[in-house]
């Protein structure tokens with residue numbers, strides 16, 4: 001056997017691994033420096049964890065960075081999204097339209113407002129909500145569409161906004177995967193009526209447990225404050241510099257108590273870290289984009305494997321490339337199941353090559369059977385004007401995605417030799433797929 005043939009033999013069949021170099025800090029995230037430590041310690045030493053001064057500065061900086069009028073820090077992304085829903089008028093008997101293939105916190109909170117979720121189909125190449133599958137789901141109870149920029153890929157916002165405007169409903173962008181991303185040159189989270197996102201430690205903008213709501217709409221902002229920020233609803237005082245926000249009389253009259261019965265204040269150790277992370281975030285995601293685009297450029301033309309990224313000339317980006325995915329097309333590889341493809345890529349030295357994406361929410365028993373609040377019937381239909389439950393086969397593209405994508409390495413630095421080895425692993429297995437059938 002010649003040496004090139006040996007090199008080409010799949011590692012899973014006894015050949016040498018494609019990945020040989022130590023990754024070093026290639027995958028370390030978040031990048032924490034003394035500046036983060038000092039900022040957090042400053043809060044701890046002052047005992048200011050539950051104050052709002054650092055959070056107010058963070059809100060100002062987020063609003064400036066995104067070019068938005070208002071930003072409101074939350075204790076996590078889940079609460080920012082729930083606050084956004086209530087602020088948009090989602091309540092008893094309402095419906096929201098959202099993709100099924102996402103983390104549960106895009107939608108599940110709607111049930112706690114007495115609302116329900118109508119899941120829409122996704123597009124096969126973007127894995128974001130399919131705008132063509134939204135309009136027929138709208139009725140007089142529909143209050144909001146909640147697109148997700150899935151794994152960093154910007155959703156089709158122009159089409160979604162046009163539908164929302166036509167039917168006078170709100171758009172809540174879930175930006176948890178795409179902080180700082182661009183959709184046709186505009187930042188994700190600034191296009192809908194309100195944007196909300198997580199900044200928990202696993203996300204690309206990572207600050208501990210934290211969330212943010214951004215909007216240009218004063219009413220949405222005030223409603224979100226009223227829902228979960230009791231100490232920010234009253235008159236502004238020397239003691240409470242954060243208050244004095246509420247001008248809407250129907251909200252002002254309940255000042256001092258949070259209308260949602262929730263407390264969403266952001267722990268300032270997280271706010272402090274977030275201010276430092278935000279300062280370096282634009283340059284860090286630029287580096288990530290260079291690295292990830294390099295990876296995909298190397299894989300261009302590989303059978304069965306397709307990049308999950310918008311076209312280069314579109315003005316759209318993948319933000320921080322959170323939970324980065326590759327698209328898998330088994331029909332180009334003789335029907336090789338994604339599990340087998342991934343196992344062979346793992347054997348080449350790529351541990352993170354795992355099949356699938358989020359579990360489609362419309363098939364989860366919680367969205368079918370759970371009686372969470374004691375209505376004596378499933379919560380998902382407890383207040384609904386119609387049965388919105390969707391069984392197997394109802395969203396065929398969504399249901400096929402777990403077999404049609406896989407996870408790829410999330411490079412934080414543009415180091416060509418290392419990236420080339422990882423790309424070689426994915427290409428090698430694809431080009432030798434017949435040996436795995």
Ligand SMILES: *Cc1c(COP(=O)(O)O)cnc(C)c1O
Nearest residue numbers: 076077078103105106176198200
């Ligand atoms: C992480 C995430 C959330 C929830 O954010 P938390 O900060 O974890 O509460 C919401 N939506 C999506 C799409 C997410 O990935």
